[in-house]
Amino acid sequence: MDDACDKLPLTKGKFCPVPPPLPCQPTTSYHHKCLVIDRSSLGRKSTVSVATRDLWEQLFDEAYGADVVINTDSGGKIYGHASILGMASQVMKNTLKKSKARNQPRSFAICGVPHDAVCTFIRFLYSSCYDREDMEDFVLHLLVLSHVFVVPHLKRECELCLEKGQLNIENVIDIFQLALLCDAPRLSLVCHRMILSNFKAVSATEGWKAMKQSHPMLEKDILRSIVEADTRKKARQRKLNERKMYLHLHEAMEALVHICRDGCRTIGPHDKVPKEDQVPCGFAACKGLELLARHFAACKLRVSGCCGRCKRMWQLLELHSHICADSDVCRVPLCRKFKERGGKQNKKEEMRWKILARKILRSKSISGAQYFSIVVSTS
Numbered sequence: 001m002d003d004a005c006d007k008l009p010l011t012k013g014k015f016c017p018v019p020p021p022l023p024c025q026p027t028t029s030y031h032h033k034c035l036v037i038d039r040s041s042l043g044r045k046s047t048v049s050v051a052t053r054d055l056w057e058q059l060f061d062e063a064y065g066a067d068v069v070i071n072t073d074s075g076g077k078i079y080g081h082a083s084i085l086g087m088a089s090q091v092m093k094n095t096l097k098k099s100k101a102r103n104q105p106r107s108f109a110i111c112g113v114p115h116d117a118v119c120t121f122i123r124f125l126y127s128s129c130y131d132r133e134d135m136e137d138f139v140l141h142l143l144v145l146s147h148v149f150v151v152p153h154l155k156r157e158c159e160l161c162l163e164k165g166q167l168n169i170e171n172v173i174d175i176f177q178l179a180l181l182c183d184a185p186r187l188s189l190v191c192h193r194m195i196l197s198n199f200k201a202v203s204a205t206e207g208w209k210a211m212k213q214s215h216p217m218l219e220k221d222i223l224r225s226i227v228e229a230d231t232r233k234k235a236r237q238r239k240l241n242e243r244k245m246y247l248h249l250h251e252a253m254e255a256l257v258h259i260c261r262d263g264c265r266t267i268g269p270h271d272k273v274p275k276e277d278q279v280p281c282g283f284a285a286c287k288g289l290e291l292l293a294r295h296f297a298a299c300k301l302r303v304s305g306c307c308g309r310c311k312r313m314w315q316l317l318e319l320h321s322h323i324c325a326d327s328d329v330c331r332v333p334l335c336r337k338f339k340e341r342g343g344k345q346n347k348k349e350e351m352r353w354k355i356l357a358r359k360i361l362r363s364k365s366i367s368g369a370q371y372f373s374i375v376v377s378t379s
Helices: 002-006 050-062 082-088 090-098 115-127 132-148 152-166 172-181 185-197 206-214 216-261 286-298 308-323 335-342 347-364
Strands: 033-035 068-071 077-080 106-109 129-131
Touching: 050 115, 077 082, 077 115, 082 090, 082 115, 090 106, 115 129, 115 132, 129 132, 132 152, 132 172, 152 185, 172 185, 172 206, 185 216, 206 216, 216 286, 216 308, 216 347, 286 308, 308 335, 308 347
Parallel strands: 068 106
Antiparallel strands: 033 129, 068 077
């Protein structure tokens, strides 16, 4: 005993035991079977060996010590073990309790689905494995069985199989109805999105025509959701267009300050001479403002208000006065006069300008910028 203790490494005068080896990596597949790991338990890893899973497969195939008979369509029989089936499904446990009989194996029937689908389902309860070909052939039947017998991890696998490859225009209506019946919200949402994005093609399928006759209320709900989705799309597009407009106005305000303070190309403040070798500015609105300012300076209809381009320039100058931070040092023409006139305007008109200025500032989140801020009237 002392010799064994002497071999242990010491850390600060204390014995430090050797750590155990790390667990092996989880095996995700073997042969042609696909191992399903429950994704709901995050951080947990599967360390089940291939040999263990083979034992479960062998136990199901050979039905050694089976005490349950499952009757299927066409006279088929599947043998199983009550303890395993009951632990895998609470619904099946309750069914087995009701079918308990003396001196004979318990039995119950699973009808309405193919025998091979039931066999795949029972095999999954043993080893959580399935053949990919069986899943592709009986995915709808397995979805129904997983819902009826409350096997959530199998239901997730069926949903993933349908989402990744088997869902198409022709069967989306049928799968949508099945997803609603089987309480599969993710699958029903995926189907609903496909219906919305391909409604013209979906409405011409046989599944849609059959649904109109069997579930007219569901058809009305889908049509109502399409109208609502179209309304939301139009509202979203309208907001995007408004945001673009506010961004353009914000750029125009920045360009106006840049022209009146620093000068740009061939236009600028009266006390500065434009430089021929001046580097081009980064404001896209400068060129348009330059042309508008030259027209504004030379237009004879500016005062009478009959010129549309001059009206636009007046509006830009007034808009600048509502977002200018300090009109005392501002170089933009008429900034102070427009601000002084703001208190004498109609309250409704003044509020309209303030709302526009607030939206422009919010479009780029520059409410604390150097040249722009919302001016609150003290009147």
